[in-house]
Amino acid sequence: MTEHAHGAGESASARETVLGRVRDALALAEAPRVEVPRDYRTGRTLPDDDLVGLLTDRLLDYKAEVRTCTADRTAETVAEALRAHGARRVGVPPGLDPGWLADFDGEVEADSAEVPAPRLGELDGVVTASAVACAETGTLFLDGTPRQGRRALTLVPDLHVCVVDRSTVEVGVPEAVARLVPERPTTLISGPSATSDIELERVEGVHGPRTLVVLIRTDV
Template sequence: MSGGASRDRILARVRRALADVPRHERPGDHPVARDYLRTHGERTPAGSVELLARNLADYRAVVHRVEAAELPALLTRLLVERGARRVVVPTGLPGGWLAGAPVEALPESASPTARELDGADSVVTGCALAIAETGTVVLDGGPGQGRRSSTLVPDHHLCVVRIADQVVDSVPQALERLTPSRPLTWISGPSATSDIEMDRVEGVHGPRTLEVILTAGDPRSL
């Protein structure tokens, strides 16, 4: 069946399904029940953080835990161990996070090109929030989070999550805190895909390596 015939067949099904819908009717006229579970099970805040760490690891992200005051030293160590020399620095990233790191900063404010971003070894960001039940980190382009290109082109992403106020249990809780009009990027582990033989290839649509740093305390003042 040709592409045009397939399209016509699908559109015909849509028209048949809508045949008895009055023209004046709008989606808001029939509210959708949202009585689904907001969370699956009961957890303490510490339990939510544990679940987040486990699910991140299941997606092959590397998880670290650190006190806020120790964050700059950890970032420096991780970048040195990786051999990162050029690091993308999003607008609004706290200056103290990379103050001691022996790297060349590629400031996002300089509007780096895709080629320049591809030449960067790593990017360091914060996040909007993290979802325990799905092991997902969400970026919304806020201060210190970077533009989409800044976080998808470099091969190594270091993402800082504040335990106290950025970890939520579930997707419904996350949606309540996120603004749909913002550029949301949902990250569950490093970028990966599989072919028909189920051979996994990482780094196809984004960073090959994702490291998430769960931080106790508030590192924004560093």
Template sequence: MTAREEILASVRAALRTADRTGIPVPRTHPAVADVVEVFAARVADYRAGLTRCPAAELPAAIRTALGPARKVLVPPGFPVDVEGGAPPGTDLTEFDAVVTTAALGIATTGTIVLDHGPGQGRRALSLVPDVHVCVLRADRIVPGVPQAVAALDPARPQTWISGPSATSDIELTRVEGVHGPRTLHVIVITD
């Protein structure tokens, strides 16, 4: 008997005596009491910044979130003027930061989803600059992934972002900014 045959025989023997009682899988998800609070906590868990402000204070909140960024990319359709902002050119590496909107946010995961509509631009815009400031209306935060999937158009391209870009080496040393922005700041518009 080969090693493969021995392993398969062991698996078959274990399956003959296995408990085959079905376990129901819930198809409803627990309600999230305050989606904005849960979203804010999850975004912080990812080491991303979060600011809440009314729409009237959005330009000031963007300036603060951008910090010392000198050249800021602003995709077409962004809802407010951004001081120092410029439309995308062919060389995205010349920009320090990007400011986008988001299609929605997911409370339980702290994820923002871009579907590349107005104010979001193409996917590369949110990956190349070192700082990403994302503006999200509070009423566009859904409790969980099932609600997000139901709300999104599957025919549109999507980019799901959970925190700044990060990776870890074999010793689990975290390095941010390797595959995208080193800094993510989400601004939630509260009105």
């Protein structure tokens, strides 16, 4: 690979031209250096109960379904959630703890890169873990690691049951962003998909999963 892998021969001169223009522009209109003030709120913490309470409130506000349990009741709660939504055939990422589906009596399919993504549409739902959650905005962060799977897995099926551990919940956006690994493909999810494009009337469930169930494990 060349140092600047622009398309074959095409844009070497365009690159130099655009960068040259940027330098010319900055020379023509010299601007003073600015210091970025970063005195907004960062590094916040909250007592566990308040944190889970805030996350729950925000998730419900964005029409997600919330279930709370302790780690020893994970399998039971996952099975309840799947049953409540009539899911019979469920996909899981390759690295998910098989114990989480131990109480589920339907069909479980471990996903892999070899499964053509359109086939994921045959699943009734998907169960995954999550990397981080942001309480203040009710946002779940998935980063493609083996417990969360590739992006298509949590996108194509119509039901997403997402397990959030208390230790991964942060108060606000700065605290949550600080825990991300930038190079991983990351998806931020705040409630089910929605549109307000027709006369500004909110419709839940467009292309992503129409139902989002968040299972908060309070002691992990």
